[in-house]
Amino acid sequence: MENDYEYKYKKYKNKYLDLKGGVRLAQGLEGIVFRPPLISSIRNPIYETDDYVGKIMDSEEAVKEFYNSQLVKELDPNGEWSLPIEMISLINPSISSNPEYNNFKVQLISKFGGVSLQKMVNFDDDNLTLINYTKIPLLYRIVKEQIIPIIDKLNEKYLHFDLHLDNILYDENTGKIKFFDFSKLKSKEGLKDYEDYATIFFSLDSITRAIKSRYPVLAAYKKSIGNPAIDPSKEKYITALQSLPDL
Numbered sequence: 001m002e003n004d005y006e007y008k009y010k011k012y013k014n015k016y017l018d019l020k021g022g023v024r025l026a027q028g029l030e031g032i033v034f035r036p037p038l039i040s041s042i043r044n045p046i047y048e049t050d051d052y053v054g055k056i057m058d059s060e061e062a063v064k065e066f067y068n069s070q071l072v073k074e075l076d077p078n079g080e081w082s083l084p085i086e087m088i089s090l091i092n093p094s095i096s097s098n099p100e101y102n103n104f105k106v107q108l109i110s111k112f113g114g115v116s117l118q119k120m121v122n123f124d125d126d127n128l129t130l131i132n133y134t135k136i137p138l139l140y141r142i143v144k145e146q147i148i149p150i151i152d153k154l155n156e157k158y159l160h161f162d163l164h165l166d167n168i169l170y171d172e173n174t175g176k177i178k179f180f181d182f183s184k185l186k187s188k189e190g191l192k193d194y195e196d197y198a199t200i201f202f203s204l205d206s207i208t209r210a211i212k213s214r215y216p217v218l219a220a221y222k223k224s225i226g227n228p229a230i231d232p233s234k235e236k237y238i239t240a241l242q243s244l245p246d247l
C-alpha cells in the first residue's frame, strides 16, 4: 500500500518538476529534502551545488526550525557538533503560494552533512535483512565517543526532543557526527533531563533487539543493564549507552 510519504511526494512531485534543482534525497515527516537545493527566486550560486541541501516545508514550521537552529548556533558557533541552517529561501512564488499546498512553502538551506546514522546501518524496522551489520560496531563507538558528549553540550541549555538516528548525520570523510533537525528543540527548564538520552537509547534498542541473534554478546549486555525505563534517570541511560559492547 502506498504510504503517506509516497502519497505526499506524488502529490507534490509534478509541481516540483518545473522547479530546477537537485534530486530528492529524503522524505521526512515535515519536509522533502533536495540535493542540491531547489533554485530560489533569488539566485545564489553558492547554494546551487551538491554541497548544500534544501528542505521544502511549511513556512510556519520552517521559521520555528530556523530560529531553533540559531539558538543552537550560539552554543556551537563553529558548528563543531551541529549543522546549522544557513538560510530560508523562497521557492518559485507561483508554486509556493499555490493554495493546493495548504500552507506557504519555503526552503531551508543547510550544508550537506553526510548520511544519517539510520541510513548508515540501513536499519528499516520492516526489513531487518537489510541491516548493514558491518557498520554496527562503528555505530556503537559513535554513541559512546561522540553522541553522549554532544548531548551533554546541547543539554547545557536545550533538549533536542527528537534525537533519533535519522536526526544525526555522519560524515565519513571526517568520522564526525553532527546533530540537526532542531524543529522540536525545547529549553531545558522544567523538563526531564533524560529525554534525549532516552530517545537515542530506544532507537538503538530496536536495532540491538533486531541483531541479537547475530551478536550473542548483546544478550549479555541487555541483561547487565536491566531496563533504564524502570525508574528512569539520566545516569541510568548514560550507563546503559556507555556499556554497549565493543563488537
Ligand SMILES: Nc1ncnc2c1ncn2[C@@H]1O[C@H](COP(=O)(O)OP(=O)(O)OP(=O)(O)O)[C@@H](O)[C@H]1O
Residues within 6 Å of the ligand: 025, 026, 027, 028, 029, 030, 031, 032, 033, 053, 055, 083, 110, 111, 112, 113, 114, 115, 116, 119, 162, 166, 167, 169, 180, 181, 183
Ligand atoms: N544537511 C543534510 N545533509 C544530509 N542529509 C540531510 C540533510 N538534511 C536532511 N537530510 C536527510 O533528510 C532527512 C530528513 O531531514 P529532516 O530530519 O530535516 O526532515 P524532517 O522532515 O524533519 O524529518 P523527521 O521529522 O522525520 O525527523 C534526514 O533524515 C537526512 O537523511
Ligand SMILES: [Mg+2]
Residues within 6 Å of the ligand: 028, 166, 167, 181
Ligand atoms: Mg528529521
